[in-house]
Amino acid sequence: MELWFTERHTPNVKFSIKVDHQLYSGNSEFQRIDVFDSKEFGRFLTLDGYMMLTEKDEFIYHEMITHVPMAVHPEPRNILVIGAGDGGVVRELTRYPSVESIDLVEIDELVVEVSKKFLPTTACRLDDERVHIYYEDGVKFIRRCEDKYDVIIVDSTDPFGPGEGLFTKEFYGSCFKALREDGIMVNQHESPFYAEDAAAMQRSHKRIVESFPISRVYQAHIPTYPSGHWLFGFASKKYHPVRDYEPTKWSMLGIKTKYYNTKLHCGAFALPNYVEEMLRDVE
Amino acid sequence: MTELSQVNAPIYEALRRFRRMRVVPFDVPGHKRGRGNMELTEFLGEDCMNVDVNSMKPLDNLCHPVSVIKDAEMLAAQAFGAANAFFMVGGTTSAVQSMIMYACKEGDKIIMPRNVHRSAINALILTGAVPVYVNPDVNKQLGIALGMSVSQVEQAIRENPDAKAIMVNNPTYYGICSDLRRITELAHAHGMLVLVDEAHGTHFYFGENFPVTAMAAGADIASVSMHKSGGSLTQSSFLLMGEHVNADYMRQVINLTQTTSASYLLLSSLDISRKRLALSGKEIFAQTVEMAEYARSEINDIGGYYAYSRELINGDSIYDFDVSKLSVFTLPVGLAGIEVYDLLRDEYDIQIEFGDIGNILAYISVGDRKRDIERLISAMSEIKRRFGRTGADMLSHEYIAPVVSEAPRKAFYADKVSVPLGESAGKVCTEFVMCYPPGIPILAPGELITKEIIEYIRYAKEKGCQMTGTEDINIERLNVLA
Numbered sequence: 001m002e003l004w005f006t007e008r009h010t011p012n013v014k015f016s017i018k019v020d021h022q023l024y025s026g027n028s029e030f031q032r033i034d035v036f037d038s039k040e041f042g043r044f045l046t047l048d049g050y051m052m053l054t055e056k057d058e059f060i061y062h063e064m065i066t067h068v069p070m071a072v073h074p075e076p077r078n079i080l081v082i083g084a085g086d087g088g089v090v091r092e093l094t095r096y097p098s099v100e101s102i103d104l105v106e107i108d109e110l111v112v113e114v115s116k117k118f119l120p121t122t123a124c125r126l127d128d129e130r131v132h133i134y135y136e137d138g139v140k141f142i143r144r145c146e147d148k149y150d151v152i153i154v155d156s157t158d159p160f161g162p163g164e165g166l167f168t169k170e171f172y173g174s175c176f177k178a179l180r181e182d183g184i185m186v187n188q189h190e191s192p193f194y195a196e197d198a199a200a201m202q203r204s205h206k207r208i209v210e211s212f213p214i215s216r217v218y219q220a221h222i223p224t225y226p227s228g229h230w231l232f233g234f235a236s237k238k239y240h241p242v243r244d245y246e247p248t249k250w251s252m253l254g255i256k257t258k259y260y261n262t263k264l265h266c267g268a269f270a271l272p273n274y275v276e277e278m279l280r281d282v283e
Numbered sequence: 284m285t286e287l288s289q290v291n292a293p294i295y296e297a298l299r300r301f302r303r304m305r306v307v308p309f310d311v312p313g314h315k316r317g318r319g320n321m322e323l324t325e326f327l328g329e330d331c332m333n334v335d336v337n338s339m340k341p342l343d344n345l346c347h348p349v350s351v352i353k354d355a356e357m358l359a360a361q362a363f364g365a366a367n368a369f370f371m372v373g374g375t376t377s378a379v380q381s382m383i384m385y386a387c388k389e390g391d392k393i394i395m396p397r398n399v400h401r402s403a404i405n406a407l408i409l410t411g412a413v414p415v416y417v418n419p420d421v422n423k424q425l426g427i428a429l430g431m432s433v434s435q436v437e438q439a440i441r442e443n444p445d446a447k448a449i450m451v452n453n454p455t456y457y458g459i460c461s462d463l464r465r466i467t468e469l470a471h472a473h474g475m476l477v478l479v480d481e482a483h484g485t486h487f488y489f490g491e492n493f494p495v496t497a498m499a500a501g502a503d504i505a506s507v508s509m510h511k512s513g514g515s516l517t518q519s520s521f522l523l524m525g526e527h528v529n530a531d532y533m534r535q536v537i538n539l540t541q542t543t544s545a546s547y548l549l550l551s552s553l554d555i556s557r558k559r560l561a562l563s564g565k566e567i568f569a570q571t572v573e574m575a576e577y578a579r580s581e582i583n584d585i586g587g588y589y590a591y592s593r594e595l596i597n598g599d600s601i602y603d604f605d606v607s608k609l610s611v612f613t614l615p616v617g618l619a620g621i622e623v624y625d626l627l628r629d630e631y632d633i634q635i636e637f638g639d640i641g642n643i644l645a646y647i648s649v650g651d652r653k654r655d656i657e658r659l660i661s662a663m664s665e666i667k668r669r670f671g672r673t674g675a676d677m678l679s680h681e682y683i684a685p686v687v688s689e690a691p692r693k694a695f696y697a698d699k700v701s702v703p704l705g706e707s708a709g710k711v712c713t714e715f716v717m718c719y720p721p722g723i724p725i726l727a728p729g730e731l732i733t734k735e736i737i738e739y740i741r742y743a744k745e746k747g748c749q750m751t752g753t754e755d756i757n758i759e760r761l762n763v764l765a
Contacts, residue, residue: 137653137654137657139654139657139658139661140581140657140660140661142661143581143585143657143660143661143664162654164654165654165657165658165661168631168632168658168661168662169630169631169632169662169665170631170658170661170662170664170665171658171661173661173665173668173669174661174664174665177665177668
């Protein structure tokens with residue numbers, strides 16, 4: 001017997017992982033949630049059939065979406081994380097002693113419950129006393145926040161389904177309002193490779209550029225996401241991600257990472273020509 | 284044959300039977316189930332093209348219904364609590380025109396509020412009926428026209444005892460209702476018919492705790508836009524009749540202007556939507572109201588904006604309010620309604636129903652998702668933060684009482700000359716000028732052009748309202764009586 005999980009990356013491309021067994025399947029008010037175990041990638045979480053994370057490669061995504069803004073901001077104390085019910089971003093954030101509070105806004109309580117039960121590698125720090133979890137639509141939560149956060153991390157799903165609102169201009173504008181005068185927002189920025197993902201990527205870049213004075217894009221290699229080539233957005237009111245970056249200061253913190261390092265920080269902002277061109281088209 | 288009930292949809296069922304028969308078409312439409320126009324078929328879908336068929340024995344004929352359409356109309360009448368109902372395929376415009384053409388002939392008087400939809404005044408041009416306008420009350424703060432006050436209607440009846448009918452606009456676009464029961468009693472006591480433009484009130488018939496419906500209030504005829512809150516396809520509507528209306532004569536009136544090739548897409552959409560509302564309208568509209576109430580409270584929380592509701596009720600010209608409507612007064616954030624309307628679309632990819640000088644209307648229905656409501660609220664909050672002004676010089680009045688110099692028909696067909704807008708004051712207009720939506724005329728044929736009206740037209744144009752009605756597409760010139 002062979003059991004395979006398959007996700008369509010485009011109408012003509014499929015990505016499959018051989019499943020050892022299924023650990024969980026359930027429907028919340030918002031989406032279908034599944035957890036599988038596999039030989040190659042360990043446990044993995046899917047939402048509505050879309051890959052969210054695998055135990056084998058989640059470190060890349062979570063380190064890159066977290067350490068880049070945390071290393072640029074000189075003293076990040078109050079952090080807001082939107083989405084990210086799996087706990088991966090929170091795990092990375094709790095490693096910073098300067099952090100005083102982490103507000104986690106996740107629309108789907110069941111994602112958090114399932115992650116706590118089946119994905120201990122990512123959900124392990126959700127009980128940290130600095131973490132406050134709000135089960136709410138991120139678009140609604142942030143509407144009432146003003147001048148409150150140093151760093152906002154938008155760990156969204158795709159720009160369709162429950163995460164749709166996290167790719168809109170009204171949301172990015174609300175993030176701008178919610179940040180302090182030197183705040184930074186980082187977001188999951190889709191992929192530049194397949195046409196449909198690239199269009200979503202350009203659309204969200206355009207909206208961020210219109211909302212923030214500084215808006216750059218950086219990349220990482222994530223094997224289980226479509227094409228493996230993934231982007232993150234770095235939007236900021238004051239600090240440039242490379243020019244205002246102090247690598248020694250971050251190194252002094254002594255945070256041990258598997259993917260992120262200070263050289264890679266700068267290198268990640270160097271993008272392939274075709275990606276630069278796509279971004280320029282909407283800037 | 285088993286008796287029909289609201290679970291049936293006779294036209295829809297007949298179309299499904301017809302599709303299974305695989306009849307070879309040597310009749311119109313010439314696209315022949317879509318095969319003759321593949322690009323259109325790919326765009327609209329094969330299922331859709333397959334039921335775009337002509338009237339024929341198994342499918343009945345809207346002009347003279349004897350089988351499935353007759354059954355469907357009977358079920359619709361039942362569902363709406365009417366004595367008779369007709370399926371309309373020319374929009375609610377055709378229903379409103381038919382009501383007036385039924386009630387009035389040339390020279391007959393009809394009492395109506397001036398803030399009617401253009402379709403009503405069009406009917407006056409067609410029939411030659413003469414309007415007796417009841418000026419609606421105006422809410423000075425919001426700048427919107429309200430319902431008809433009972434005392435004004437009484438006065439109009441006293442001064443025009445020979446009027447044939449009273450037309451009521453209920454609810455208005457903004458959700459405001461008049462005292463329909465009282466107005467109906469008054470009209471009937473004086474032998475006048477009561478015609479209700481209920482374009483925005485379909486849901487009153489199916490939801491709970493909504494204002495009274497025309498049929499329940501005892502009105503004679505009502506035009507209901509099923510395609511607005513009822514979920515049917517654009518252009519499909521119902522004409523409802525009380526027991527004292529001669530439905531067979533009404534059919535003849537409708538057939539004066541109605542197409543002889545009624546679209547089965549529209550007819551089946553009316554049939555299916557009626558069934559849906561009859562079976563689950565209560566839950567559907569409870570959800571709609573819940574979303575509207577939520578959005579209202581969140582928008583009021585932003586500050587500046589005023590999303591109004593039942594607190595406006597004054598027992599007369601705002602006798603009741605439709606809480607499923609999300610109308611918002613925008614002037615306190617320093618932006619005209621039309622500016623907020625444009626910003627929502629241009630900056631945030633959100634299309635709302637309309638914006639006028641002081642207000643916007645976002646149309647809420649069961650098709651809305653909570654997350655889209657959150658987007659709308661956030662976008663409005665962002666618009667205030669990014670574009671809000673204080674103490675801006677805003678023109679607030681929305682309603683200018685007209686001076687009627689000639690009957691609409693006479694003015695429309697009279698000899699006319701075109702003059703520049705700026706030189707038109709003091710002359711009698713022979714055409715419509717209106718912002719669309721909402722399509723309520725600023726000027727109608729036969730009305731005197733005043734300086735105030737010219738200023739209003741200029742202001743509305745400057746703010747970006749979509750102006751329509753005039754022969755000159757740019758509204759720089761107006762046609763006036765020669």
